[in-house]
Amino acid sequence: MSRADQIFCDMCTDIIEHGTTTEGELVRPRWEDGTPAYTIKKFGAVARYDLREEFPALTLRRTALKSAMDEVLWIYQRKSNNIHDLKSHIWDAWADETGSIGKAYGYQIGQMSHYPQGDMDQMDKVLYDLEHTPFSRRIITSTYTFADLSEMNLYPCAYSCTYNVTQGEPGGPLVLNLVLNQRSQDILAANNWNVCQYAILLMMVAQSVGMVPGELLHVIADAHIYDRHVPIVKELITREQFPAPHVSLNPEVTNFYDFTTDDLIVEGYKTGPQVKGIPIAV
Template sequence: MSIADGVFIHTCESILNDGVSTEGEKVRPHWEDGTPAHTIKKFGIINEYDLSKEFPVITLRPTAFKSAIDEILWIWQKKSNNINDLNSKIWNSWADEDGSIGKAYGYQLGVKHQYKEGLFDQVDRVLFDLKNNPMSRRIMTNIYVHQDLHEMNLYPCAYSMTFNVEGNKLNAILNQRSSDVLVANNWNVVQYAVLLHMFAQVSGFEVGKLIHVIADAHIYDRHIDMIRELMTREQFPAPVFRMNPDIKDFYDFTVKDFELVDYQAGKQIKIPVAI
């Protein structure tokens, strides 16, 4: 079985068995029909993935690998906040008539800041430190910028990355304030596993561990039966992750440079998304 399947099932069991319901509470999310979208939630989920052993994609149902990469490149490489630069419709509900999601995600990564060594945006600062000061304990990004929250159409969910080098391996912690476990948990894990592979390769490191810290991990009320069904499904071995080894510049990667070999997964399910 895929290690990611085991982590996913354990996370779901933990939420369903030990979580707290928001039924009866005032909640912001709602379903398309206007009904409040309540959850069973658990605070403080921490999952670890050793990327040197296996690529962490679940096999219980397919994770849209190429679309997940397209979005992470949209945010981290293009540093865009406009859905017209994205090849999927996942952000359409939060975009204005011009396609903008406001000063969120890629916008924040593209803002330049003054450092002692010069002017950098957050992505280029990570690349600079990994090359010039890899033992630094200050290699991190943060897109939850309070003075700009009022101009964001959605507050960032996955908001901070902290990078750390051990020997020849690059590790990272992904901090996430909120995770819709059925819709987006493995999607985000796949994205940031790929991102860690990218940073490692262009900086001359091997890939290490991805630690995923979730403040509010939740299962929506209309997803509970789907989760229970997923947890009983057959599990398959993890696929082999391949990335173009010739890419040495972070900004040269394209979606075509990534591949999952022998990816087997159960049938896809149609999932309602709370907004």
């Protein structure tokens, strides 16, 4: 069965059975009817996924992998902060009349900095360092820029990536690993979406620099289930689990900036029925 399903079910059970509630506290999110959106939360949820073993997609319900990839490309490849450059509508609630979400996500990745090797933005520097100094311990992107927070329509949730290279098989390619740090996560709506996004990002970057995608380590500071999501989650984690799908990339693409969602190959993705009408707190 899919290891991602097992990790998700264990995480949800732990939150529901051992988490603490924010009910009655001052919280920012609201439901569509204006009432406060309270959560059951756990501090410090950590999950580890090895992409050499399987792709970490849930089978309890389907994760829209190409849409997840499109959002990752929007941030790290197109470096955009405008929803008009994004095919899905997940950011619509945070966009202004021009489509901008403020100085957030892709805007931050695209900011130029000066280095001895020349001027580069965050993603270009990652690719440069992996090519030239792969064992550096400083290969990081971060979208949490304090000076710009007041001009972001939503503070970044998944805010930093740390790339770390390890030795693979003797004489074989190096292994690229990734730590995703997340300050906050809506477990039902976003957990596997984010996991699959950054697994795909890891795969694309690894292929671009001639490495093998290895482990994705996901660290969530505030892992929470919203009060109106609890019954949905309880039903979801009782469902039948299936083997993980086989997910790969078009092997002919070796430039990070050439990938499109058409280059994502998904095979054997058997899932339970989709959960529709999940209320989203804004």
